[in-house]
Amino acid sequence: MVLHGREVRLLSLEKAxxxxxxxxxxxxxAIILAVAQPFEREAAAPPPAPPPAAGxxxxxxxxxxxxxGQTLYQDNCSSCHGSAGEGGVGPALAGSGLSAAxxxxxxxxxxxxxxxxLVSGQDEDDVIAYVDSIASG
Amino acid sequence: xLWLADxxxxxxxxxxxxxxTTIAAKxxxxxxxxVLALVQVTxxxxxWGHIKGLLPFGVPSVARVHRWSGRxxxxxxxxxxxxxxxxxxxQTPDARVTIHSIAGSFVYGVFAxxxxxxxxxxxxxxxxxxxxxxxxxxxxxxxxxxxWWYFTDVRFGF
Numbered sequence: 001m002v003l004h005g006r007e008v009r010l011l012s013l014e015k016a017x018x019x020x021x022x023x024x025x026x027x028x029x030a031i032i033l034a035v036a037q038p039f040e041r042e043a044a045a046p047p048p049a050p051p052p053a054a055g056x057x058x059x060x061x062x063x064x065x066x067x068x069g070q071t072l073y074q075d076n077c078s079s080c081h082g083s084a085g086e087g088g089v090g091p092a093l094a095g096s097g098l099s100a101a102x103x104x105x106x107x108x109x110x111x112x113x114x115x116x117x118l119v120s121g122q123d124e125d126d127v128i129a130y131v132d133s134i135a136s137g
Numbered sequence: 138x139l140w141l142a143d144x145x146x147x148x149x150x151x152x153x154x155x156x157x158t159t160i161a162a163k164x165x166x167x168x169x170x171x172v173l174a175l176v177q178v179t180x181x182x183x184x185w186g187h188i189k190g191l192l193p194f195g196v197p198s199v200a201r202v203h204r205w206s207g208r209x210x211x212x213x214x215x216x217x218x219x220x221x222x223x224x225x226x227x228q229t230p231d232a233r234v235t236i237h238s239i240a241g242s243f244v245y246g247v248f249a250x251x252x253x254x255x256x257x258x259x260x261x262x263x264x265x266x267x268x269x270x271x272x273x274x275x276x277x278x279x280x281x282x283x284x285w286w287y288f289t290d291v292r293f294g295f
Contacts, residue, residue: 115292
């Protein structure tokens with residue numbers, strides 16, 4: 001075939017088929033491995049409860065907007081903890097009994113595969129309020 | 138697959154001696170791979186007779202840089218592959234992660250096809266640049282949907 005005055009060889013089906021089959025084999029292997037996820041990590045235990053505050057102060061409850069927190073949770077947390085906090089790659093949050101302080105400590109410090117500071121400021125307060133609502137549910 | 142869980146734990150312990158989390162390690166290894174992939178594209182362009190002004194070196198030297206940058210890029214993708222496939226697995230919770238999962242699954246397939254074509258000299262002249270460009274594009278999508286997101290939306294740091 002001539003293209004812009006230059007002779008261009010076309011790729012024959014016979015030559016195309018080998019790399020294509022190779023690609024499909026490796027692609028299929030990658031998909032199977034990723035979907036099967038050959039091992040399940042043990043569900044991480046909830047972080048230890050923080051020590052009681054001096055002078056008998058109580059740990060403040062979540063003060064954010066849980067409804068807004070749910071939206072933020074879906075954007076930032078659901079890929080690992082499940083869309084309803086049922087767990088997945090990360091531990092289950094629904095019904096976990098985690099306190100707001102424990103959730104905040106984990107968000108701030110991260111750990112394992114979870115990066116520190118995924119949400120902060122008011123967003124963090126809102127996510128904590130939402131997680132608090134499902135953790136005690 | 139208990140041994141694999143042990144390997145994952147060892148991997149997590151090893152990378153967190155340098156990086157804050159395994160996600161941060163993944164973002165930086167992927168960044169090293171995409172930088173080396175850029176070196177690959179640049180040196181390949183020179184080997185194909187272009188950008189002589191930008192890289193005024195002989196083709197044998199450029200070819201050596203091309204081969205070694207490719208090997209290093211491949212090595213950099215291995216921890217990313219391990220993290221993505223064995224720790225995170227296939228996920229589709231939103232558009233970014235779905236695109237990342239799909240593009241990520243293509244990487245080694247396109248890489249294998251490219252290496253096959255490099256070693257078989259019977260292909261038309263245009264095939265290798267097309268396959269090499271495809272590999273770079275796939276890597277770029279993978280990097281943009283992971284490392285770029287991490288550096289801009291989460292944190293820029295180790």
